[in-house]
Amino acid sequence: MADDSASPSPSSASPLQHHREALKSSVRNTAASRRREQAIAIGKERREALIRAKRVCRAPISGSDEAEMEEGDMVVDEEKACLEAKTAHAVEELKSALSIQGKGVQKKKIEALRDLRRLLSQPEVPLVDTAIKAGAVPLLVQYLSFGSSDEQLLEAAWCLTNIAAGEPEETKSLLPALPLLIAHLGEKSSTLVAEQCAWAIGNVAGEGAELRSTLLAQGALRPLTRLMFSSKGSTARTAAWAMSNLIKGPDPKAANELITIDGVLNAIIASLEKEDEELATEVAWVVVYLSALSDRGISLIVLRGLGNLIAADDYMVDSVLTVGHNIIGLIKCLKSDNRVLRKESSWALSNIAAGSFEHKKLIFASEATPVLIRLVTSMQFDIRREAAYTLGNLCVVPTGNCELPKIIVEHLVAIVDGGALPGFIHLVRSADVDTAGLGLQFLELVMRGYPNKQGPKLVEMEDGIEAMERFQFHENEQMRNMANGLVDEYFGEDYGLDE
Numbered sequence: 001m002a003d004d005s006a007s008p009s010p011s012s013a014s015p016l017q018h019h020r021e022a023l024k025s026s027v028r029n030t031a032a033s034r035r036r037e038q039a040i041a042i043g044k045e046r047r048e049a050l051i052r053a054k055r056v057c058r059a060p061i062s063g064s065d066e067a068e069m070e071e072g073d074m075v076v077d078e079e080k081a082c083l084e085a086k087t088a089h090a091v092e093e094l095k096s097a098l099s100i101q102g103k104g105v106q107k108k109k110i111e112a113l114r115d116l117r118r119l120l121s122q123p124e125v126p127l128v129d130t131a132i133k134a135g136a137v138p139l140l141v142q143y144l145s146f147g148s149s150d151e152q153l154l155e156a157a158w159c160l161t162n163i164a165a166g167e168p169e170e171t172k173s174l175l176p177a178l179p180l181l182i183a184h185l186g187e188k189s190s191t192l193v194a195e196q197c198a199w200a201i202g203n204v205a206g207e208g209a210e211l212r213s214t215l216l217a218q219g220a221l222r223p224l225t226r227l228m229f230s231s232k233g234s235t236a237r238t239a240a241w242a243m244s245n246l247i248k249g250p251d252p253k254a255a256n257e258l259i260t261i262d263g264v265l266n267a268i269i270a271s272l273e274k275e276d277e278e279l280a281t282e283v284a285w286v287v288v289y290l291s292a293l294s295d296r297g298i299s300l301i302v303l304r305g306l307g308n309l310i311a312a313d314d315y316m317v318d319s320v321l322t323v324g325h326n327i328i329g330l331i332k333c334l335k336s337d338n339r340v341l342r343k344e345s346s347w348a349l350s351n352i353a354a355g356s357f358e359h360k361k362l363i364f365a366s367e368a369t370p371v372l373i374r375l376v377t378s379m380q381f382d383i384r385r386e387a388a389y390t391l392g393n394l395c396v397v398p399t400g401n402c403e404l405p406k407i408i409v410e411h412l413v414a415i416v417d418g419g420a421l422p423g424f425i426h427l428v429r430s431a432d433v434d435t436a437g438l439g440l441q442f443l444e445l446v447m448r449g450y451p452n453k454q455g456p457k458l459v460e461m462e463d464g465i466e467a468m469e470r471f472q473f474h475e476n477e478q479m480r481n482m483a484n485g486l487v488d489e490y491f492g493e494d495y496g497l498d499e
Contacts, residue, residue: 057161091131109143143155181201191230195234206245224243227239240283272284377420385438424442436479455490
């Protein structure tokens, strides 16, 4: 996650003016910057296996001839030196097969490719460097030439896929192969070949911004987009994963280009509505990067697409262009058992809640509010934090200057009375300074804005004073000043005298 500055004391600029650096004051400014920081952070964290930047292909793609005969066909027990020797020999066989002609040459090519692919697929000893030094990449490029059999193309692309899953310099060795890998994404290629090439491209894109730029310059985006919406589930999942690697920034150019492709949003919605959780997860990450890196993307996704995540109601098709109905789709994501969808839908809602007063009212009046209250009080840490940003944003209207933001009292009261306060006090106790600051910001709202000056009493009843006092001698000066300032202002010598 991006590092946000801790907030000043309540006597100076309010922490709630800055979102995410203290809730959110502007979707176009602070929020847009944070979305880009979030996209970069996601790529660096590689938090779940489902978003690993690179993936080794060990088993055959579903539907290929080897899918039924591969299991258990190679047990690796040789020493490293022996395996390296076998790899070098396999590369020599590749070279030899290219130079011969006559009967049986195609069989020899396939056998040579398959031998190398199996060696590169085994997990015990990394052999990518050996294969590269033996000259495998330029040979594999030749095996990718147009007019070759699908079986040959598949095996060559598979070898390149696993080479691309290696170390950075090993991945970069695939530069000569990229034009043909991209070309084989096209409609003239078989689905199996295109899927394997997409896998290889996903590994290359996962290596870094420089290689992503190369792939984009060579035209990978549009054919990969087409594959994302293949009727074959594994192809669509692989292409969506590769696309998330390709567009994840930090340069927003790819995300902006993707969002302009005709029909892409409708196709994303259709993919998310399918009963394929793996596909929905991979496509959801494409949505995350689109919303993180493209200002236009987040507007279109929120207003036309993101709101329909995993929603299967038929009437929603006719209502997709209305913001209110899109909120229904986001609520479905909040209720999902999928942790990633819960977190990212909370994050998307926080962007909406940081916008206009109408957007705040829209979320507040929906079923999202009680769901968010439940999330902030009972879910995992990262989901709690995202839900807290949304709830906090619902309670304020930033003034645009150094004054304290205006509190939307109706929203604040409903959220506090709905049971959210303990969740925010729990955040104050977090070891993460930014998260603790978020909790303090909400306590400031409660103590300043809850009617009849009951805010401090509510905070005290939930042990909020103790939570704030832990910052009395904290090493972070801004957090120390903010917490001490709140305690002094609301629980000083005059506290309780009006009762």
